[in-house]
Amino acid sequence: xxxxxxxxxxxxxxxxxTDKRDNVLGGSATFFSYAASYFKSPxxxxxxxxxxxxxxxxxxxxxxxxxxxxxxxIDGEKTFRWSGKYMPNMNDRETLExxxxxxxxxxxVMPADYRDAKFVFLGNGSPAIxxxxxxxxxxxxxxxxxxxxxxxxxxxxxxLDLFRRLDGLVLxxxxxxxxxxxxxxxxxxxxxxxxGPKFVVIKKGEHGAMFFSADETYVMPAYPxxxxxxxxxxxxxxxxxMMGYLAEQDKITPQTLKTALAYGTLVASFxxxxxxxxxxxxxxxxxxxxxxxxxxxMLQF
Amino acid sequence: xxxxxxxxxxxxxxxxxTDKRDNVLGGSATFFSYAASYFKSPxxxxxxxxxxxxxxxxxxxxxxxxxxxxxxxIDGEKTFRWSGKYMPNMNDRETLExxxxxxxxxxxVMPADYRDAKFVFLGNGSPAIxxxxxxxxxxxxxxxxxxxxxxxxxxxxxxLDLFRRLDGLVLxxxxxxxxxxxxxxxxxxxxxxxxGPKFVVIKKGEHGAMFFSADETYVMPAYPxxxxxxxxxxxxxxxxxMMGYLAEQDKITPQTLKTALAYGTLVASFxxxxxxxxxxxxxxxxxxxxxxxxxxxMLQF
Numbered sequence: 001x002x003x004x005x006x007x008x009x010x011x012x013x014x015x016x017x018t019d020k021r022d023n024v025l026g027g028s029a030t031f032f033s034y035a036a037s038y039f040k041s042p043x044x045x046x047x048x049x050x051x052x053x054x055x056x057x058x059x060x061x062x063x064x065x066x067x068x069x070x071x072x073x074i075d076g077e078k079t080f081r082w083s084g085k086y087m088p089n090m091n092d093r094e095t096l097e098x099x100x101x102x103x104x105x106x107x108x109v110m111p112a113d114y115r116d117a118k119f120v121f122l123g124n125g126s127p128a129i130x131x132x133x134x135x136x137x138x139x140x141x142x143x144x145x146x147x148x149x150x151x152x153x154x155x156x157x158x159x160l161d162l163f164r165r166l167d168g169l170v171l172x173x174x175x176x177x178x179x180x181x182x183x184x185x186x187x188x189x190x191x192x193x194x195x196g197p198k199f200v201v202i203k204k205g206e207h208g209a210m211f212f213s214a215d216e217t218y219v220m221p222a223y224p225x226x227x228x229x230x231x232x233x234x235x236x237x238x239x240x241x242m243m244g245y246l247a248e249q250d251k252i253t254p255q256t257l258k259t260a261l262a263y264g265t266l267v268a269s270f271x272x273x274x275x276x277x278x279x280x281x282x283x284x285x286x287x288x289x290x291x292x293x294x295x296x297x298m299l300q301f
Numbered sequence: 302x303x304x305x306x307x308x309x310x311x312x313x314x315x316x317x318x319t320d321k322r323d324n325v326l327g328g329s330a331t332f333f334s335y336a337a338s339y340f341k342s343p344x345x346x347x348x349x350x351x352x353x354x355x356x357x358x359x360x361x362x363x364x365x366x367x368x369x370x371x372x373x374x375i376d377g378e379k380t381f382r383w384s385g386k387y388m389p390n391m392n393d394r395e396t397l398e399x400x401x402x403x404x405x406x407x408x409x410v411m412p413a414d415y416r417d418a419k420f421v422f423l424g425n426g427s428p429a430i431x432x433x434x435x436x437x438x439x440x441x442x443x444x445x446x447x448x449x450x451x452x453x454x455x456x457x458x459x460x461l462d463l464f465r466r467l468d469g470l471v472l473x474x475x476x477x478x479x480x481x482x483x484x485x486x487x488x489x490x491x492x493x494x495x496x497g498p499k500f501v502v503i504k505k506g507e508h509g510a511m512f513f514s515a516d517e518t519y520v521m522p523a524y525p526x527x528x529x530x531x532x533x534x535x536x537x538x539x540x541x542x543m544m545g546y547l548a549e550q551d552k553i554t555p556q557t558l559k560t561a562l563a564y565g566t567l568v569a570s571f572x573x574x575x576x577x578x579x580x581x582x583x584x585x586x587x588x589x590x591x592x593x594x595x596x597x598x599m600l601q602f
Contacts, residue, residue, distance in 0.1 A: 088484050089484045090484060090485070183389050183390045183391060184391070184527060184529055185507070185525075186525045186526060186527040187527045190527070204508065206486070207505065207508035207509075208508075208520075208522060210525065217525050218525070218599040218600075219509070219522035219523070219525050219599065220522065220600075221509060221520035221521065221522045222520070224486075224487045224511060224518050224519070224520050225487060226485060226487040226488045226491070228485055255602065258602035259602045261602075262602055296602075298519040298520065299519075299521075299600040299601070300600070300601070301556065301559035301560045301562075301563055301597075
């Protein structure tokens with residue numbers, strides 16, 4: 001089933017304790033759609049870029065069968081840029097510079113046939129824009145959104161309004177604590193769920209992810225990779241793997257949701273093994289499935 | 302098979318963001334032996350207390366079939382006391398006061414028949430004392446130790462000497478990082494293992510535990526309990542559940558080790574649900590096994 005993603009497409013500059021990269025491909029919609037491309041579903045990307053956008057990046061995603069007609073290039077504008085620096089623990093990071101550029105001006109208008117998308121992912125962005133995207137996908141079966149501390153702090157009401165329209169919400173542990181004021185992530189997860197989304201996924205970086213629905217609470221550990229080179233995009237890769245699998249299966253059950261979370265976990269474990277999309281570019285579905293076998297075995301006793 | 306534990310027996314004063322308890326039963330050997338008592342193996346405790354030790358605490362453990370002949374009451378001395386305060390996240394804590402009392406004078410001499418113990422746990426303590434206990438159990442089949450940052454900082458050589466005599470080592474995430482200088486816990490776990498222990502368990506509190514042997518690396522998430530009242534003793538309860546199960550099974554295989562880690566995880570999840578041993582006192586093996594069913598199901602997809 002078709003999977004639509006709205007989000008950012010960016011040029012990132014990333015510094016880790018031992019290395020750095022300038023102007024590499026990044027952005028939530030980029031990581032998401034590449035991650036989803038391991039699964040058998042058409043993917044439609046909606047994002048804006050400036051006229052400084054390298055055509056090779058469009059080709060990279062198009063070659064993965066991502067429908068790039070929704071990528072709007074705006075003349076006279078520049079692409080969103082982010083630069084950040086990771087702390088030695090590789091979990092905490094400092095944002096050095098953000099140039100919103102086109103991102104601040106976004107008014108998503110998508111190709112007419114995108115309206116039929118059945119699975120929809122709203123990357124991190126202002127709740128007002130996320131809602132505009134939502135309203136252009138009236139035939140959706142499942143919509144999942146991401147958010148961040150900024151919107152929790154400055155647009156809480158709009159965010160809560162959005163929550164009531166969502167099937168799922170993914171957010172990280174510090175955001176769940178900020179949103180609920182509860183330090184216990186199990187309680188926080190359920191409190192976020194009670195704000196509207198049918199299910200909530202809390203991402204804990206190297207510590208894995210937690211899932212909350214009315215009937216189920218569970219935790220999935222991260223895949224224990226020794227090679228954490230650059231965590232940028234891990235959360236969006238997680239969401240892409242999760243939604244890619246669900247769109248492929250075209251079935252939303254507790255069982256497919258849990259397997260989807262496991263695929264998300266594994267795609268993310270590859271993403272962090274190199275800068276930008278470099279590690280993802282080296283792997284195929286078979287590599288994911290091999291790691292899945294190890295992961296399943298790891299959790300059985 | 303018989304399981305011997307050497308460690309501390311203490312009177313704790315614990316403050317959490319919402320509550321506090323003074324002079325409650327604590328100590329590594331206490332939590333460990335109660336946790337191990339859910340399993341079918343004789344437990345032998347070795348620890349020192351002062352003459353201020355309440356007889357009711359001895360009775361509590363003796364009623365759980367813990368052999369208390371190794372509890373030495375030293376006249377004119379006082380029992381080890383610890384007081385601490387938990388931060389709002391309930392993972393970080395500040396030690397407010399430590400009175401080593403008898404603990405600083407410890408020279409373990411145990412009942413002669415304890416020498417036949419097959420499973421041995423060395424609670425946190427100076428590596429020199431841990432080694433003395435080790436040398437009094439020549440017939441052991443498995444010895445596992447705990448340690449802490451203090452010994453890593455001030456008795457590193459003695460600790461490394463101990464490591465070479467161990468089957469297993471349990472330590473927490475910050476200790477593994479301190480010991481190896483590596484922030485990545487997967488690499489840190491293997492580095493600790495290369496220092497001597499055949500296997501290493503890194504405890505991550507609310508994020509679960511990681512296991513490292515020459516052939517295996519895996520992660521087990523914590524059981525997602527919303528009721529974290531007091532985390533004191535969680536690590537020792539984990540070790541007690543793990544070793545109690547292994548001693549009961551009397552078989553050390555990858556399969557029993559992994560199940561043992563799961564039992565450790567679950568006993569710890571009960572321990573944190575109340576102050577001191579209060580929650581543990583309310584449950585029986587059947588409660589552990591019920592939670593085990595939920596936990597197993599949680600990790601299957």
